[in-house]
Amino acid sequence: MSAPASHRFVDHTSEIGLQVRAATFGELLAEAARGLASLMLREVPAAVAGEAREIEVSSHDRESLLVDWLNEILYVAETGLWVPLEPEVLEVSDTRIRARARGVMVEISPSMVKAATFHGLEVVETAEGFSAEVILDV
Amino acid sequence: MKTVTKYPWERINPWLVEIPASAREDMRVPARIYVDDVLWERAIGDRTLEQLVNVATMPGITGWAYAMPDAHEGYGFPVGGVAAFRAEDGVISPGGVGYDINCGVRLLASEVSFGEVRHRLEPLMTDLARVVPSGAGKGGRLKFAGEDMDRVLADGCRYLAEIGMASPEDLERTEAEGSFRRADPAKVSDRARERGKGQLGTIGSGNHFLEIQRVERIFDPAAAEALGLYKGQIVILIHTGSRGLGHQVCTDYVRAMDEVMARHGIKLPDRELACAPFQSKEGQAYFGAMCAAANFAFANRQAITHAAREVFEKTFGEEGGLRLVYDVAHNMAKLEDHGDNGQIVVHRKGATRAFGPSNSETPDAYKEFGQPVLIPGSMGTASYVLVGTDDALERSFGSTCHGAGRAMSRTAAKKVKHGAQVRKELEDQGIVVRCAGLGELAEEAPHAYKDVDRVVDVVHNAGLARKVARLVPLGVIKG
Numbered sequence: 001m002s003a004p005a006s007h008r009f010v011d012h013t014s015e016i017g018l019q020v021r022a023a024t025f026g027e028l029l030a031e032a033a034r035g036l037a038s039l040m041l042r043e044v045p046a047a048v049a050g051e052a053r054e055i056e057v058s059s060h061d062r063e064s065l066l067v068d069w070l071n072e073i074l075y076v077a078e079t080g081l082w083v084p085l086e087p088e089v090l091e092v093s094d095t096r097i098r099a100r101a102r103g104v105m106v107e108i109s110p111s112m113v114k115a116a117t118f119h120g121l122e123v124v125e126t127a128e129g130f131s132a133e134v135i136l137d138v
Numbered sequence: 139m140k141t142v143t144k145y146p147w148e149r150i151n152p153w154l155v156e157i158p159a160s161a162r163e164d165m166r167v168p169a170r171i172y173v174d175d176v177l178w179e180r181a182i183g184d185r186t187l188e189q190l191v192n193v194a195t196m197p198g199i200t201g202w203a204y205a206m207p208d209a210h211e212g213y214g215f216p217v218g219g220v221a222a223f224r225a226e227d228g229v230i231s232p233g234g235v236g237y238d239i240n241c242g243v244r245l246l247a248s249e250v251s252f253g254e255v256r257h258r259l260e261p262l263m264t265d266l267a268r269v270v271p272s273g274a275g276k277g278g279r280l281k282f283a284g285e286d287m288d289r290v291l292a293d294g295c296r297y298l299a300e301i302g303m304a305s306p307e308d309l310e311r312t313e314a315e316g317s318f319r320r321a322d323p324a325k326v327s328d329r330a331r332e333r334g335k336g337q338l339g340t341i342g343s344g345n346h347f348l349e350i351q352r353v354e355r356i357f358d359p360a361a362a363e364a365l366g367l368y369k370g371q372i373v374i375l376i377h378t379g380s381r382g383l384g385h386q387v388c389t390d391y392v393r394a395m396d397e398v399m400a401r402h403g404i405k406l407p408d409r410e411l412a413c414a415p416f417q418s419k420e421g422q423a424y425f426g427a428m429c430a431a432a433n434f435a436f437a438n439r440q441a442i443t444h445a446a447r448e449v450f451e452k453t454f455g456e457e458g459g460l461r462l463v464y465d466v467a468h469n470m471a472k473l474e475d476h477g478d479n480g481q482i483v484v485h486r487k488g489a490t491r492a493f494g495p496s497n498s499e500t501p502d503a504y505k506e507f508g509q510p511v512l513i514p515g516s517m518g519t520a521s522y523v524l525v526g527t528d529d530a531l532e533r534s535f536g537s538t539c540h541g542a543g544r545a546m547s548r549t550a551a552k553k554v555k556h557g558a559q560v561r562k563e564l565e566d567q568g569i570v571v572r573c574a575g576l577g578e579l580a581e582e583a584p585h586a587y588k589d590v591d592r593v594v595d596v597v598h599n600a601g602l603a604r605k606v607a608r609l610v611p612l613g614v615i616k617g
Contacts, residue, residue, distance in 0.1 A: 011547040013184045013210040014217055042577060063409065064396060071389050078382055079332045112343050114237040114385040118396065118409035119213035135213045135410075137237045137385075138344060138548070 003128070007035035016113075016136045023129040025062060026092035029069050030099070032134065033087045036070055037103075039136070040083050040110035048085050048102045055084065056098045062123040066132060069097055070116035078109045113138050143182045145191060153600035156202075157191065164195040164407065171205040172534070172600050180545055180588060185211040186218075192407045193221050197415075198228020200482060204534050206489050207596040208543025208588060212236070214410035217488035217544075220537040223416065225473060225481035229404070230421045231413035232391040232428070234485035236469045239387060239428055240435035241346075241379030242313075243490075243512040244465035245523065246443060247365075248450060249457050250372045252352050255612065259570050262350070262453055263613040267572040269445040270348055272341035272617045282338050287331055290338065291323035294433030295440045303444045310501050312465040313491065313509075316436035320473070322426025326383070327390050330427075334383025334434060339441035343574075343617035345541075345582055346378040347514075348442065350613040351521060357605040361507040361525050365463055367607050374460060375521055375609065376442050377514045378617075379469065380435035387431045391424040416483050425471070432470060439465055463523070464501075464510035466490055468540035476531060484535050492538040492603045494528030511603045513594060516542045516587035517579075518564045520610050522594045524603035538602040542590035551586035552577070564614070573616040582616065 005027045010017035018035045022028040057072050059065040077083045084101035091098040114137040123132045145161040150170075155178060157169040169190045173181055181187060186209050193215055194203040200222050209218030214233035223229050255262065282290055289297040295316025298304040309315045341348055353371040356362045367373070380387075395412040398420050399405075404413065414420040443462065450458035471485045484491075493500050493509040500509040508525035515521045519542065530536050546554075555563075557576025560583040564571050573579050598605045 009549065011549055013547055014544045015213060016548065060397060064393070068393065071393075075329060075333065075386070079329075079335075109382075115389045117213040117233070118392065118412065119233075120408060120410075137213060 005031035007031050010133065012135060016138050017133050018136055019133045021129065021131045025094070025123070025130050026089040026097070028123070028130040028132060029066060029092065029097055030087045030089055032066060032070060033073055033084060036073055036113065037083050037085055039113055040077055041104065041106070048104060050102065050105065052100045052102045053084070054098065054100050058096045060095055062094050063118065063121050065095055065097060066123060066134065067116045067118055067121065070134065074113055074115065081106050081109060083110060143187055145187060153596050157187065159194070162191055165191060167194050167199050167202055169194050169203040171209065172207050172596055172602065174592070174596055176592060177207045177588065177596060181205065181209060186216045189214065189216040190219060192411060193219060195407060196221065196223065196229055196231065196411060196413060197404055198223040200224050200228070200479060201535065204537065206537070206539040207593045208539040208541055210544050212487065214408055215485070215487040218539065219487045220485065220489045220535055222479070222482040222484045222535045225416055225483055228416055228483060229413035230416045230425055230471055230483050231411055231485065232388045232395065232424055233410045233412055234487055235388065235428060235471050236487050237385045237388040238379040238469055239384035240432035240467045241469040242435060242439065242465060242467040243514055244376045244439045244443065245463040245512050246374040246446065246460040247367060247463050248372045248460055250454050252370050252372060254454065255350070255372050258453060259613055262449070263570045263572050263615065265449045265453070266348065266446060267615050269449055270339065270341060270442050270615065272574060272615050288323045290434055290437045291326055291430035292321055292433070293317050294436040298437050298440045304440050308440065308462045310503065311462045312436060313467055316440060316465065318429035318432050320425060321429035321433050323430050325423045325427035326387060326430050330383050330386035330390065333386045334381055337381040337383065338438050339445060340381065341378050341442070341615065341617050342381050343578065346617045347517060348615040349375045349611045351375055351609040351611050353607050354520070354610045355608040357607065361604070361606045364504060364507050365510055365523065365606060366461060367463070367523065373609060374446055375512065375514055376439050378438060378442070380431045381438065383434050384431040387427050391427065395420055395424070428471060432467065436465065464512060466510070466512055476535065482535070484537070486537055488540045489537045490540045491536055492526035492530045493536050494526050494530060496528050497536070500526070511538055513539060513590070514541050515590035516584045517582045517614055517616060518567065518569055518611060519584045519590055520608050522590065522605060523607040523609065524594070524598070524605050526603055527601055529601045530603065533600065534602050538597045539593050542587040542593055544586060545588045546586040548581040551583055552580040554585055555583055556580055569611050570613040571616070572614065578616060
């Protein structure tokens with residue numbers, strides 16, 4: 001049995017490193033989204049509410065899909081005042097994800113994270129599963 | 139040569155260290171970092187040098203890859219990095235500018251004295267905080283959209299002058315007159331516009347701020363007089379950029395360039411350095427979009443100025459007029475003519491342009507002493523006004539530092555002191571603080587940054603800029 005998906009934040013002088021582990025690539029993406037959401041909502045009480053929405057992202061490899069997926073969530077959150085909290089992956093490949101998520105409405109656009117970057121990014125696949133560390137520009 | 143890092147290095151003088159181009163086989167040019175011994179120890183404590191060496195591998199880089207004394211690790215380029223690429227066959231890199239395109243600083247000078255402000259500081263800060271929203275995602279009073287947004291992107295402060303929010307003098311005293319002519323609004327995506335909607339006239343979050351400050355010390359009386367600064371004077375320093383619009387422009391073009399790099403035959407040690415030849419379709423598209431985002435940032439700082447002027451004039455009458463001293467960017471890529479070096483695309487990522495007296499881009503009003511350089515310190519500490527030097531052109535492509543520079547991660551900063559404690563310490567110094575959250579206050583506390591006095595001394599002694607005045611804060615509005 002693989003360990004459950006997990007994330008933690010690692011130190012960086014000026015930005016924030018989001019380190020993620022999961023059994024599958026799809027779970028890695030979902031866990032990264034959870035980590036990002038926890039950063040965006042840091043002082044806002046978060047109770048899941050409302051209808052689930054679909055988010056779909058296509059890219060050209062695993063690393064760019066991870067970056068694009070997180071940047072899509074940032075965009076949706078900042079412009080729609082809605083932060084997805086419990087993403088359920090419906091379809092996933094190395095270059096495409098379709099997910100459904102319920103989330104939380106926020107009053108103020110949660111824009112403390114400017115972007116997810118490619119800096120030093122590598123999606124590592126081992127016998128235990130997948131891991132990656134994304135530097136977030138804050 | 140000594141080796142305490144994984145790269146060989148040599149101290150050139152007390153303010154400068156060089157890493158030779160032989161340090162790593164993929165380097166195209168050597169790297170130089172302006173530091174004294176204390177700041178050198180800071181620089182080798184994180185990934186600053188490795189990132190600087192990575193920059194030195196990029197196609198078309200010329201001279202040296204530079205880091206300023208406030209440098210620290212970033213993503214791709216180090217923050218505090220300067221690199222110039224030949225316009226003819228070099229690249230342009232969105233990551234080398236960063237997500238906050240044209241993040242910059244603007245200094246406004248009043249004719250109000252410290253005595254007049256001291257007893258009115260609390261209501262003054264409350265009024266300012268009301269008209270200049272701060273904090274992540276806070277919307278402003280101005281609702282530019284559609285054609286208005288196109289005009290802001292195309293013309294920046296020139297458009298704000300047309301609608302009565304900027305004076306001709308304001309334009310003269312803003313880098314590039316607050317309006318990059320190469321801006322191409324058509325290259326800014328709908329998503330970027332959507333993220334920037336309603337954000338003109340707002341501070342944003344992170345290390346951005348508006349401070350009321352007092353001129354505490356004058357180093358160079360003649361230059362200070364030319365800039366209209368004197369001891370005891372009340373001034374306002376504004377530090378912000380292009381907000382969500384700039385973030386999305388960078389996101390869009392890092393992605394676009396990541397896709398086309400292979401086609402251009404470019405291989406890099408870090409994907410965040412994603413770039414394209416400056417003359418390519420992708421390179422030109424990014425340049426047009428980045429210039430438009432920069433215009434948005436200039437207009438943002440001008441809109442904040444307009445709001446601050448209303449408050450000061452209401453409070454102090456005619457004396458409360460706020461004169462723009464200068465507005466300068468510190469996250470930009472600019473096409474510049476550097477004489478023998480020809481046309482180069484100078485990337486300043488957390489570095490300030492510092493042109494000297496003889497440069498044609500230095501405003502006429504400042505031709506005698508050089509372009510004003512504004513260096514914000516960390517919250518609650520000193521900020522500096524300097525002037526650029528002609529020597530800086532050869533020593534750092536006309537660039538200098540941009541702030542104190544972080545020395546500690548946000549998590550580490552919060553472990554040292556809680557936000558409430560930081561607030562109390564600032565208030566004990568008589569500084570009025572308006573901040574959205576205590577967490578942000580702890581993250582931006584003075585102890586999380588390097589010593590701004592030391593950083594500025596290095597650029598002064600290295601001849602990259604000359605000290606004119608030191609400013610200390612009275613009131614802080616934080617994002």
